[in-house]
Amino acid sequence: MKKVAVYPGSFDPITLGHLDIIQRGARVFDQVVVSVLHNSQKRPLFTVQERVQLIREVTMDIGNVEVDHFEGLLVDYIHDRKATNVIRGLRAITDFEYELQFASMMKKLDSNIETLFMMTNNQYSFLSSGIVKEVAQYGGDIGDLVPPVVEEALKKKYTN
Template sequence: MAHVLAVYPGTFDPITLGHEDVVLRATQLFDELIVAVAAGHHKKTLFSLDERIAMVRRAVQHYPQVRVESFSGLMRDFMVARGAKAMVRGLRAVTDFDYEFQLAGMNRHLMPEVETVFLTPSDKFQFISSTFVREIASLGGEVDKFVSADVQSCLQARLRRS
């Protein structure tokens, strides 16, 4: 059987427990996984690219088959350069499905040799989004049920500086 490399792309601003759950699920399906952190040229991010990469690396450090890289430009180019055969996408709810379905269709045209695999996080993580985490934290709310202790301290430090 062939070695299968998958890529899980995202902005991860910040990485949540839902993202971490999707990583865990992907490690059970694929030989190797790259968590690809987007430079975020299309989004204003709270954390810099280097900060996001560092948080993701700490979150996935106990998975030997997972590595973290940054990317900008077309995901197609990133995946082809690495020989990836699957793209992992997390689905939280029906509201994600329409966008993700369209994205998967476009990706199939750009890279027909790559399969998109949708993974859903555990029930307790299905409502978590980085956007909600940033908003709750910025308003002084507790986010410890949504992110790791490491990410929570990064959020608190960032918000103290702002």
């Protein structure tokens, strides 16, 4: 049986920390579905379609990674994708409380779904999409925080 995991997130934008988790997850699972959450409560910088395209570009060399998007309950999406695992990245202990609540609710909704926590590489432990956007907005160097295609997309967003 194929082991499929979903790596959900807003990815606004995808960072090297996210990419690290995707690459490592792809070594653990037969297929990783990176899925962009459309959250109507948030005002993202990039549209869902732009985020999906950026992720596709930076993961095109990872053969067992697929990029998609969803809206609604993650558990329903996981069922639709016939997955049994969720990948969640942890940067620091501050992430753990939220992620524990997330995993507990997932387990309550479907006891067959397992959540795998992956610690990010130490060099990315401070990194978040929000920090990247703030630095990019003021013209700071983000070249070692995001893939080159994302750096260019951010520059375009903030020069328009």
